[in-house]
Amino acid sequence: MPFILTALCFVAYNLIGSEVLPDGTLSEPFFLIPISWFFFLIGVAWLIINIILSFIHKIKKKI
Structure with a gap:
């Protein structure tokens, strides 16, 4: 789930984009x-x- 949120944040950042406003x-x-x-x-x-x-679970299961 965190990896999906990571990808969504990067996609949203690229979709929104950036711009220079008239005041610079x-x-x-x-x-x-x-x-x-x-x-x-x-x-x-x-x-x-x-x-x-x-x-750890596999090691305990073998013992």
């Missing part, structure tokens, strides 16, 4: 970049924890 300021959905990295890191941590727990 840049308007872009910058908040989506750190949020997508946060979801990605949560997904990686979740994956690592699941792999470790699966490995």
Whole structure:
């Protein structure tokens, strides 16, 4: 699930796009970049924890 949210944030960022306003300021959905990295890191941590727990479960099952 976190990886899907990561992809959705990157897609939304690209779909919304960025533009320079008439007063010269840049308007872009910058908040989506750190949020997508946060979801990605949560997904990686979740994956690592699941792999470790699966490995521990297999070891206990053999004993």
